Amino acid sequence: MGFINNIREKSPLIHFITNYVTVNDVANATLAIGASPIMTDEINDAPDMQNICNALVINTGTLNKNTVVSMIESGKRANELGHVVVLDPCGAGATPYRNEVIKKLMDEIKFDCIKGNISEIKALANVSSKTKGVDASEADQATRKNLKDVFKFAKDLSKATGAVIAITGVIDVIVDKNTAYITDNGCKEMRAITGTGCMTAGVIAASIVANRDNRLEAVLNSIVAVGLSGELAKEYAKGTGSLHIGLIDELSNMTDEKIEKGAKVEKFEI
Numbered sequence: 540m541g542f543i544n545n546i547r548e549k550s551p552l553i554h555f556i557t558n559y560v561t562v563n564d565v566a567n568a569t570l571a572i573g574a575s576p577i578m579t580d581e582i583n584d585a586p587d588m589q590n591i592c593n594a595l596v597i598n599t600g601t602l603n604k605n606t607v608v609s610m611i612e613s614g615k616r617a618n619e620l621g622h623v624v625v626l627d628p629c630g631a632g633a634t635p636y637r638n639e640v641i642k643k644l645m646d647e648i649k650f651d652c653i654k655g656n657i658s659e660i661k662a663l664a665n666v667s668s669k670t671k672g673v674d675a676s677e678a679d680q681a682t683r684k685n686l687k688d689v690f691k692f693a694k695d696l697s698k699a700t701g702a703v704i705a706i707t708g709v710i711d712v713i714v715d716k717n718t719a720y721i722t723d724n725g726c727k728e729m730r731a732i733t734g735t736g737c738m739t740a741g742v743i744a745a746s747i748v749a750n751r752d753n754r755l756e757a758v759l760n761s762i763v764a765v766g767l768s769g770e771l772a773k774e775y776a777k778g779t780g781s782l783h784i785g786l787i788d789e790l791s792n793m794t795d796e797k798i799e800k801g802a803k804v805e806k807f808e809i
Contacts (some may be wrong), residue, residue: 558600632662724766
């Protein structure tokens, strides 16, 4: 199935309530993959924006009390309309307020996908974690030795929320209540670029909209697409600045054929 082709054919409109550190990169990555972004977090505007959009992405990176209200009301409207909703729980586990907000979002909104680093997902699953603000702790990283444990808490969180759980890191883990995929596309230099995770959330939203009958694989292909774009860009990048631009260039040139050829994926029944 042509996951990328489907995005470009349908060109979904994605509404983002995201953090202001990476908002421009998110918009450009969304455009590069073939979707269209719109950013608004004003309470008098954001919920109504769902009337013309296909999906909503909520990112908790730069919280304030005004945008939290917009997140909740926009999420409820998206649910009413049957739209795709993606949560990027940026910084989960870092502070009591952030944890309280994310819990409220998860209590009041149904999400199609929850994507975060392993420390963030552990915090949501009430598993002990060692978050470093918005970054995953090295002690938390998924490895071949602890995959069984990672699958367990991710599966439990998927069953509790109904969402596909996507854990990004050195090894990426994508889980629903029955199946797990792992991928190791990407390069270590991507960790030095702010916003790769935020960009990935937009690609995920667009892919789910365009491939509603294959939600788990839509998330998988999105994560592979971003990681593979980083790999390809690294071949000619001179540093993290040109890698940053190259990543978006490669996303704009990504094809289903490139994904099929370059994906490093393993599947597990859990």
